[in-house]
Amino acid sequence: MTRALVIGGGIGGLTTALWLHRVGVEVTVFEAVPGVKPLGVGINLLPHTTKVLHQLGLQNRLEATVILTRELRYHSKDGKTIWVEPRACWRCDRESRAGALRHD
């Protein structure tokens, strides 16, 4: 069996490890920090990201957690609206939906 070492268990390293595992490679991930800690914020998932996560078979786990993005809004520090752009993709395929992954 082919073996691989992945250095770094961030989203890039873990996604690479899952793909290698799927194609039959024995993977070991090395991570410098002792554990994963939330930063206290959500993470915005763009369509190219959700597509890869769907391809990895994670769609049900993703959809149980994600909030679909309806709009992109930029505000100044005093709350004034600078830019609003609809981002809803309700009619597109499930794979291409952008969303925000909740921290909780």
Ligand SMILES: Cc1cc2nc3c(=O)[nH]c(=O)nc-3n(C[C@H](O)[C@H](O)[C@H](O)COP(=O)(O)OP(=O)(O)OC[C@H]3O[C@@H](n4cnc5c(N)ncnc54)[C@H](O)[C@@H]3O)c2cc1C
């Ligand atoms: C505040 C903030 C908000 C963000 N928000 C978003 C967002 O909403 N949407 C989005 O798409 N992106 C967002 N990003 C960007 C996104 O987080 C990064 O692009 C992504 O995490 C990069 O992933 P990565 O796996 O390449 O690197 P990293 O996440 O940096 O992972 C690298 C890992 O390698 C480990 N490492 C390094 N050196 C070694 C070593 N020698 N041995 C072992 N382990 C090692 C590190 O500890 C780390 O865990 C945000 C970034 C920040 C900082």
